[in-house]
Amino acid sequence: DAGITQSPRHKVTETGTPVTLRCHQTENHRYMYWYRQDPGHGLRLIHYSYGVKDTDKGEVSDGYSVSRSKTEDFLLTLESATSSQTSVYFCASHPPGASGYGYTFGSGTRLTVV
Amino acid sequence: DQQVKQNSPSLSVQEGRISILNCDYTNSMFDYFLWYKKYPAEGPTFLISISSIKDKNEDGRFTVFLNKSAKHLSLHIVPSQPGDSAVYFCAASVTNFGNEKLTFGTGTRLTIIP
Numbered sequence: 296d297a298g299i300t301q302s303p304r305h306k307v308t309e310t311g312t313p314v315t316l317r318c319h320q321t322e323n324h325r326y327m328y329w330y331r332q333d334p335g336h337g338l339r340l341i342h343y344s345y346g347v348k349d350t351d352k353g354e355v356s357d358g359y360s361v362s363r364s365k366t367e368d369f370l371l372t373l374e375s376a377t378s379s380q381t382s383v384y385f386c387a388s389h390p391p392g393a394s395g396y397g398y399t400f401g402s403g404t405r406l407t408v409v
Numbered sequence: 410d411q412q413v414k415q416n417s418p419s420l421s422v423q424e425g426r427i428s429i430l431n432c433d434y435t436n437s438m439f440d441y442f443l444w445y446k447k448y449p450a451e452g453p454t455f456l457i458s459i460s461s462i463k464d465k466n467e468d469g470r471f472t473v474f475l476n477k478s479a480k481h482l483s484l485h486i487v488p489s490q491p492g493d494s495a496v497y498f499c500a501a502s503v504t505n506f507g508n509e510k511l512t513f514g515t516g517t518r519l520t521i522i523p
Contacts, residue, residue: 326509328511335515337515339513385453389509391508396455397443397458402450
């Protein structure tokens with residue numbers, strides 16, 4: 296019973312096409328995040344959400360948008376995919392005041408843009 | 410500008426010995442520090458954390474030390490076991506009304522040699 300499910304797990308897409316990655320959590324967590332992991336960069340924050348319809352940008356938000364219409368779902372859209380967006384994408388969540396207890400992460404989506 | 414740095418990309422340690430992973434940070438506003446462990450094809454999992462008001466936190470074989478004056482933290486694993494082979498990420502956050510955006514380091518790949 297995974298707390299966070301990401302779909303798809305793998306995707307190959309062509310440059311210039313829009314892509315949507317899905318994150319579904321069953322923890323009823325208020326806060327949700329999208330990170331990307333790249334060699335030499337660790338995990339970098341793309342966008343985050345602090346409630347339904349409440350979202351904000353992270354450090355690498357250019358070329359990405361997000362939406363959160365329900366507590367459990369957080370979508371990441373690449374508006375027009377580029378090769379630089381080839382990466383592994385992780386979704387994460389936590390309840391309020393979880394300092395020190397960390398996030399719950401999904402298993403990731405490996406995206407390849409050709 | 411990398412606010413959290415892990416300067417060792419990899420570390421190899423004999424089984425049964427101590428593993429020491431290091432992390433440096435530049436932002437003096439960080440008030441929580443966390444370590445995550447990541448296996449291939451899985452999301453990161455929370456390992457241990459420390460508040461900035463403490464200098465040590467211990468959980469079984471894992472101990473995290475914080476030196477605020479040096480802006481340095483370390484993770485000690487004693488004794489090291491083969492299952493500890495993974496990538497370890499250091500992360501830090503600034504408490505902000507329950508929102509815990511994490512800033513991650515680039516990771517250290519730990520290999521335990523049987």
